[in-house]
Structure formats: structure tokens, C-alpha cells
Amino acid sequence: MKVCIIGASGHYRYALEGMQNDQSIQLVGISPGSKGESLEKLEQSISNLEIYPRKYDDYCTMLDREKPDIAVVNPYFCDNSKVTAEVLNRGVHAFVEKPLSTELDDLEELKGIYSRSNAHLAAMFGIRYSAHFLTAKEVIEKGRIGKVRLMTAQKSYKLGRRSNFFKRRQTYGGTIPWVGSHAVDWLSWFSGEEFRSVYALHSSLYNQDYGDLEVSALCQFEFSNEVMGSVNIDYLRPENAPTHDDDRIRIVGTRGVLEVCQGNVYLINDEIEGLQKLNLLPEGHIFEDFVRQIRGEGECSVTSQESFKITEACLKARISADTRKVIEI
């Protein structure tokens, strides 16, 4: 199975990790996905792994010459959609950085291209596969908190030093679609409910000269069956904090409350005494899951339908924050 990587601005490491664990998958080519995009970090990574793919300047040429089975798409986020369209139009399976598009029009166009292709597509919602999130999912599926009613999710990052393309909405796409989309995915995945509407706020004040980049945001989603969920996002985690991120979710059900915090899972429900810290399931891996589907060995947990829907929900949240209006999803 042949893989090309287009761009180096997102989570290509998922693919590299997956390839490390499966020698039958080979990285045959790399290229930038955006004008002026540096491949330096990617080249450093593959050199450390002693992998030597061919390097191209133009990803279309690479796709045409290498004819890969899978393309890993992670250019500047504004180009996710355009690159993925080229990939799908060649019948190549697309493993794409989220959000799939940074504009709704592009997303609709991509949806059409996808539906006419025979290729598979998944957005990189890889956090789902961490041991703590898989454990939380099992708790909910076993009914241990009853029906999900109210969810509050958190993404908190250090700002650190970031590529210049983060400074412009036009190239970055916004903090809700990029950082927030993971948490929006969790709300949908854990509840199993349909999105109804969103209202959001965001602010780029105090962003340390990062241009348009929003460093604080709040989203409030309404789901089917009067289920509700919020997402709070910030880039204000102090630089000396022990971890880069502080991902959390709290899920209140009719029978109990589940929390994921700092890689741990806590449960309190009507069966157990006090707050219980749960044993974790083994972690999974999104790229391996994606490859499994391509091989016909099962459906990838992150479906193409979800990848499109979460992107849509996030873009509508960004529009809501820009316009201060409630947006139907």
C-alpha cells in the first residue's frame, strides 16, 4: 500500500506512526500542499525514521506519477479542501487534517466530489482513539450514565510559537474550526445525537500579535432530543504548564456523570459509591483504523459523513461568532 504526504502543517505524524506499525505500508512521496509551505519538520521526522520518499514540488504531479493508495492531506488549513478534491478526483483515499474546508462553499463542493468518487475519506479526529476517550465511549455505550443530556468540553492549548499562516483567518480558518473541532467531534460522537443549532463567541484580544488568531472562544450546540453541549477553547494555557493541552469533557446523563480530565476517566453513577477512577482500555490509532477500512476489514470509527458534518458544525459556529447569530445546522 502506497502513501503520499501532501503538506506538513497538520498531523501527518498519525500516518508516520501508523506506517511504523505496518511494514506493508510505504511512504513513496512528499510535497508541499500550499504555496510557500515548509516541509522541514516532516523531512526531519522521516529522516529520523530512515524513510526516503521522493520529494515533489507539485502535489498533482506526485499523485499522477506515484499513484498512491492513500494521500495524507495537511497543507495550510485553507488548502485542505482544494488538495482533497485533487486527491479524490484521482480515486485516491484521503486522510485529511480537520477542518475539511475553511469555507462552507468549498465544503459543499468537496461533498459532491466525494460522493462521485469511490475513495474513502476521514478527517483527523485522532484524539478519539486515546485510551481515555475510548474508555469514556465504552462507559456510555454500556449505559452506565443512562441517556446523555448535557456535555461540556474543553480545549486549552499553549500558544507557543506558530507558523505565520496561523495569523490570518484566510490561511488558518479560525480557532473554532481548527482547535475546537476535536471537542465538537466528541459532543457528536459521545451523544450520538444530531446537530440542531449553534451559538458561539470568539475573541482575538490578547493574542500576542498573532493577527486574526482567536485565543478564546465559546460554542453552545443544541442537539436532537433537547441534548445540549458547550465547547470552551483557549490558547491561554501558561507556557510553564506541565502539558501542552488540557483536554476535558464532562458528560451528564440520566444515571450518572462521566468526566475525562488529564488523561483520566472518572465516573459517578447510581450503582457505585463515590467518584470512581476507571481502568483505561488500550489506545487505538486513527490511521490504522483508516487503513483497515480501505482493506475492507471494517468501518473506520471516523466516518466520512461525520468528517463533513463536524466541519460544517464548526464553520457554522465560526459564522455564528462572527455575526452574533444563532445558526441552524
Add this chain to the structure above:
Amino acid sequence: MKVCIIGASGHYRYALEGMQNDQSIQLVGISPGSKGESLEKLEQSISNLEIYPRKYDDYCTMLDREKPDIAVVNPYFCDNSKVTAEVLNRGVHAFVEKPLSTELDDLEELKGIYSRSNAHLAAMFGIRYSAHFLTAKEVIEKGRIGKVRLMTAQKSYKLGRRSNFFKRRQTYGGTIPWVGSHAVDWLSWFSGEEFRSVYALHSSLYNQDYGDLEVSALCQFEFSNEVMGSVNIDYLRPENAPTHDDDRIRIVGTRGVLEVCQGNVYLINDEIEGLQKLNLLPEGHIFEDFVRQIRGEGECSVTSQESFKITEACLKARISADTRKVIEI
């Protein structure tokens, strides 16, 4: 200093505690504040304290005969406003269960009555005075998290067994104004910013036959200076949880993050290594603070202006949740 208690459906215990600590304050009368309201719990409490005030059927008669300095107002929440009006119209200081009113019209009317009286008024935002919230307030005032940007607050209660008046919106007023108002107060108090707008959701599904009572809710407030804050509220805390409530707030600032959780205060900022659990300040007491103001010994932390504003913000949040519209505050 003479005190009367009107009603027994709210937090009259604040006043009883305050009187225990100050022998110069005397409880002279009690009466129901709503038609059919039981005083049983209050009578049990004062009997345990060996206090023997006169008991009246009608609070207006009581006010006219006893001429108290302070009236503690806590009838069914729908009557808070009407009773407080009678109290203020007699020049008596009013220590009132929140929300001050359950309807905006009544709130406006009460505001007018208050402005024409010489009496003081405070809503029972007593949680502010707990050791952990006072500690958090000091951390913010000392600038240890920089400027407040993003707040997420939580109120989670056990449903337990509640009086029948909780079952009807008309008598209860709604979960956002009653339970949520504490958290809305924290957002305003900690940030020091002005309310701008609110969008909210609430649901009475799975409320165990409690009629109109909403058991899950989410509010999203926009403040001045692009500061934002959310409040998540539920009555779904399992009955066997170790505590009745699970109050929390997380406050993200430009220099650090502060959290109040389970009565503890945690700080991470650019000065300290890792997450620090702070030593707590001594707790305060809302009724004692209220009495101090009446004696001319300082201003009560909970001002009348805040009491009105928080009530307005909560009623507008409830209207937002009912109508699914963003409401200006």
C-alpha cells in the same frame, strides 16, 4: 436590631446563622410569604435554636406591628418580588432570596420601588462568601491570572425531594434563575465586566415527574471587552454522590488559569511551576455583611445594583432558552 422572616422556601438559614453570631440581632416575627406555604422547617430550626418569635399568618400585619429593621424574604420564588415591594415600601431593609423577581416586569417595578425607598436590599448570593470563592476573588484582584478572558461555571445539584411549587414555572420561576443565578453572579463578580448578551438552552426532559422543572441548562454570556462566560446547570447529580452540589468555576486569564472545584482553589500561572493548590482565606458571611452596611460600617459585597442586574441577566437567559433567541442585556 429586629428581624422578621417572611417565608421558608429559600435560604433563611443565612439569617439564622448571622443572628447566632450577633446577640444584638433579634428575630421578632415569622410568617408565610405565599399562600399555602409551610413554615414547618423554619419552625423546627428556630425551636432547635430556642428562639421564640411571634408567628403571623399575614406578613403585612407582621411588618406593621413588629416594625423590624430587616425582613428576610424567602417565599415561593414567584412571590419574592411582591413581598420585597411591601417590605421596601415600609422602609424596611430587604434580605431577599434570589432571583429578586421571576418576571422582568415585576423586576422593573421593584427597581422603581427600591429607588424611592431609603432601605438597603441584597439578594442571597451567599456562595460568594465561602472560603474558596473569597480566595479565588483575591487571586484575581491581585492580578495573578492577568485579565479575565474566558469563564466556565457549573452548578450541579441532586434533585432529591422538593416542594410541589418547584413543579410549576409560575411558582418556581425556572432553573436558570434559581440554581443558575449563583453562577451568573460569579461570572459578573469575578470578571468585573458588564453584561452584553445571553444565549441559553434548557430542558425539562427526564425530570422525574417534576412538571416544568428544567433539569439541564446551558447559558452563554457575552461581556464587555469581548470577555465570555458559560454556565452549565443540572439537577442530575446521582443521589449517592458524596456532596449535594458540585459547584465549579474555571477562569482563564491572560497570565494564568484559576479553578474552584470541590471547595478547593487551583492556580497555574506564569510565576509558578505546575498546578498549585492554594491556602484558603477564612470564610465570610453574607448576612453579617448585609447588617454591617445597615449599621453604616461598610458596603455589602452584594450590592443592590448587582442583585437587580444578576436577576435581569438570569430572566433574560430563561427567555432566551424559551425563545431560542440571543437577548441583549
